[in-house]
Amino acid sequence: MALNAGPQEVLESKTDVLIIGAGPAGLMAAWWMARCDINVRIIDKRGTKVINGHADGLRARTEEILDSMGHGLQEKVTREGYIFESLKTWIPDEKGGIFRNSVDKLMQDHINDLPSPFLNVTITQGRIERFLVDAIGELSHWKLDVERGVTADSLVYDPNLESDHGAYPITVTLRTLSDDEANPKPANGAFGGRDVLAKSNLPPDEWNHGDGRRQKSGTLEVLKARYLIGSDGAHSWLRDQLDYRTEGSRTDSIWGVMDIVPITDFPDIRYPCFIKGTQGTLMLVPRERNMTRVYVPFSEQSSGDRFNRASITLEQIVSKAKKFFAPYKLDFTVCEWWSVYQVSQRVAERSQHPGNRIFLTGDAVHMHSPKVGLGMNTSIQDGFNLGWKVALAVAGIVRDENALLATYEGERLPVAQKLVAFDRTLFIDNGNLDPKEFQKRHTEFREFSDGRKLMYAQSILVSKQTSTQSVATGLIVGESFKHARVLGHANSQLYWTTKLFESDSRFRIVLMAGDVSVPHQMERVKRFCERLEAENEDESGRKTSLLYTRYRYPFTVSSDTQDVCSPILQHPAISYLHQRCLTSMVSLLAIHSTVDASESISPFEFPAALRGPFDPSYHGWDFSRIFVDAPVHYDRYCDGRAYTSIWGEAARSFFLPDRKLTLDYGALNFLFCLISHYSLNGVLKSNNL
């Protein structure tokens, strides 16, 4: 309707959620909206997505999240990514050359007991964005796309409306940019601008996507929104609108960075390396497609030079890099991308407006040296953390939206603060920290930087008092689930538990059932399930069962996006998903430890709650929710040692939630899908039919 809108014409529209900025954080939040069929718009002022350069490290923990989202996201990362496993340090010798002084195996302490199914890899941010854009397209049947070349001009917020759940307190004026505004010439004659993005330079899966531009240049649109997410980067416009300061400082550490296909006789060119020189430490990060990222230090003190950042050219970076490599040669023809940056170590004072309607994520909250390899990971996790909470709030199934949404800042801002603090311990002395000391500090922060020790605080979601942690000692309340490879009891399929914790917005009860061949233990499984299935009166006097009817799955499906579940609308002869309807926000699964149970124990000997509800018209029983921690001779990762070495041996004979919990309504602990062990305690409205 608006294709021919003149510049003076102003469009008006509404959306439940507006996301500004389509980098990894914004796309993750948008993915959740697509997953839950929430009305959303996502804009980005740039005319194209990132194609090359920028962030390039993915941690195993982030890959676990991607794996839980489906779409083959993680499979794509594994196929294209470059394993990042060891770090070699070169130092000057006495004859003016360099020699390899040490090799640090970054996973040396995890002999046969890796903390994740996945390995840390390097892969360009452009590919991550590609995979996420495609996943959003699949979910939305290609209806939701990033609106590119669109900027936000103004924000008006009406605090009087913020307590009205259905109201639109946010008004943003959007403006469609001209081609020149959306695709500015790269600074400094840098490569990587739109001019090189010819079809022949791009992989086929980067071709067929329009740039999402819908309006004529100059078109204004007044958009009202219920929620607003700013993922608009280090120079965040939204952060400025909210007038949130950033704490910290810009360092005097300046770096030249380039992505090249090196032509060299340096033997470790395909390994991550530090090369220590008289003017600081150069860093190499090999990447997919034979590229290597080279970080070259330019700090003023160490070089003795006086310059401003904008004046540094590619030639200067190359010239400086060559000195580090000498006597080895460094040349290249291909430079996909290069840039110069000055390290800022800053964190926003807030990542959330007190009214719980406006949020900041990603680089808008945390700015730091890129060399910790955590920026994109933290941004992805920000967007994931916030996305499902906003989706549940929009759906209107949350008892207390403010309490739920406040956990975003409560959980993620401390992470941003720790991240910047971590960066400060590593990048002091202009990056000239001794590599051994660097490695030592890296090790100290490892559990945090691996995403395994985030220490989410007590909240509506994280219930630390209800467990003494005496049973499943390896599964810490407030931290992520530790994943293992398990066997399907009734189907012999193999699963990483990442796939069991599918990101479908439901809460999951994981029943650690132990050895169910012991009659006493199976009895306890049955009693536990009976209480989940039992119908009791809730506060409104309605009889509902906690497992099936108390918390209804709210995300309805429009007539032509049937993939969540609508067998009735599909031809009975063919349904590509054959996916069971999601009817409850609560999902139950069990992992027991009885070897050869598939031969000795029928799935029908387990309580019906573990295979129900029975769907007489379409799916029958569900044979995919009971799993075994047992060794499988044809898979070396499914070794039957998850209870013993990961979750805690004592869990074998008890349950999570642990035995001290009463099973009264409202006191039952739940484990939420991925980010953390969350409690359902009081989060959802009951029986919202």
Add this chain to the structure above:
Amino acid sequence: MALNAGPQEVLESKTDVLIIGAGPAGLMAAWWMARCDINVRIIDKRGTKVINGHADGLRARTEEILDSMGHGLQEKVTREGYIFESLKTWIPDEKGGIFRNSVDKLMQDHINDLPSPFLNVTITQGRIERFLVDAIGELSHWKLDVERGVTADSLVYDPNLESDHGAYPITVTLRTLSDDEANPKPANGAFGGRDVLAKSNLPPDEWNHGDGRRQKSGTLEVLKARYLIGSDGAHSWLRDQLDYRTEGSRTDSIWGVMDIVPITDFPDIRYPCFIKGTQGTLMLVPRERNMTRVYVPFSEQSSGDRFNRASITLEQIVSKAKKFFAPYKLDFTVCEWWSVYQVSQRVAERSQHPGNRIFLTGDAVHMHSPKVGLGMNTSIQDGFNLGWKVALAVAGIVRDENALLATYEGERLPVAQKLVAFDRTLFIDNGNLDPKEFQKRHTEFREFSDGRKLMYAQSILVSKQTSTQSVATGLIVGESFKHARVLGHANSQLYWTTKLFESDSRFRIVLMAGDVSVPHQMERVKRFCERLEAENEDESGRKTSLLYTRYRYPFTVSSDTQDVCSPILQHPAISYLHQRCLTSMVSLLAIHSTVDASESISPFEFPAALRGPFDPSYHGWDFSRIFVDAPVHYDRYCDGRAYTSIWGEAARSFFLPDRKLTLDYGALNFLFCLISHYSLNGVLKSNNL
């Protein structure tokens, strides 16, 4: 130009290769043509590809081939496929019921020593076709697509032209079918016709593809071709044109088969099962997306009924199946596909015309019971085996096209014959063979059915006399390479060797370098490489080196399909592949066994042949061709046991090709990519500049 051609207008055109039939065999052959940029047409008389039903088993060996082809083909199979690992047998009890009598673990003898990186899986043929069509699209930049709804009406062959390499001895008249002809109503009211293929019934990746129809119904086209491949199924039109008989017979074994989403209380419904009853044995094969395939026996003798195949209805199949399941219930709402077939056990008398211009592949050659789970696998391997040979012949780089092409029938027809013989030993007595006996015969044929003992005969490609097999005892000349997980010496990446044997039409020398930390051993590596690099006069008096210049890689790249290699045409700033130019048909790689060699031995201590040729303008040295059989603590499959337990311990101190070979021109043995150990001895024309 021909969109409006009237029925009386006859188009005339030429192609190097015409493929009739776009099932798995035809698509594999077409993939090779796309890979090698060979001019090809592929037609299929049906209006759409297979979506559901039909073949559904993939063997690990076939998956190895898919993995070598790239495109994420194997990753897609692993993601969607259903692991097929054990077989449970149920037999009648004395009270009119059934009970589980035995469980056969199909990989029980492979404790921690699987013969393949992959597991046998079930997945519908429609998905395999989808993956192959997409791979062909990627390679051809979406220019090569199956022409659907097109049939071949007549074949004229001119034997006078067959010895002229560049001539077109084949003339085929193509006719574009009407929609009704291309999409006939399914027989018997069966599901699965075009009427159910609404968008909402299909996964998104089945949507955006046109059906490839280009001409008006009735359009005739006289197409001249140099080579013709018939992959047109059990009722092959091309086989009839060649007047080749099929040997064997139709059995009186009739089966009803259906793909359903079962609603049942049968506890093993998600396991492959035999259920033995008084009227034969029912077979269950669980599949992706909660489907189960059910094979129901209908043979005349056992039932005492008299019927013809065409009269059997879905209701009859269901009713009969229910009796096998009693007292368990079997119901369903979704039946994706069903069919009735009478088992034929036939093999074509020839799979190749003596002039070596016309070939038959897949079901056109071998017809048998589907329950061996080998039909689609054999067809895929047929198409793969034939495809590269025809591509090399078209390219004009083969010394003796007839000798090369004759190896197709020489290798694959005996496989077809063995396959049908195997089927006869299993499906005697109308499929009522005792399950234990069935399992026993299955075991006897396992190496053959797993694709590990194909016994390809001596030929221009397979040189059995030149090796005594005394060194690499596990690598048998004429059989497939045995794959292992190895570490990149200079890049710390992990590879299944399937990825090293990339299907790019080149011949590979695999240097089993053993312990290169022993000086004597490294000396031998150097001497070997020197001979490969040395320039000698070939028969035409030109000086060429065997490794680099003697056998030129012939597949040129058109200006807008630059992905094979054309850095010059790409913008220097960005090249999505950064792939090294393929200049030689010969590729060298080494796998040594020195633990921690990446720290102790620089890649520059190896001969330049293992990292060359040096590309001064674009890629520099190649750091990706030396591998290590060493244990890696962060990957349980890379265990450093490949020499010891797979290839043969003695190979550690010798080379493949073994030391008894002289390295004179023409006597050097080569290992070809995947199907088999092939020799390059005399295959290629030298120095074809």
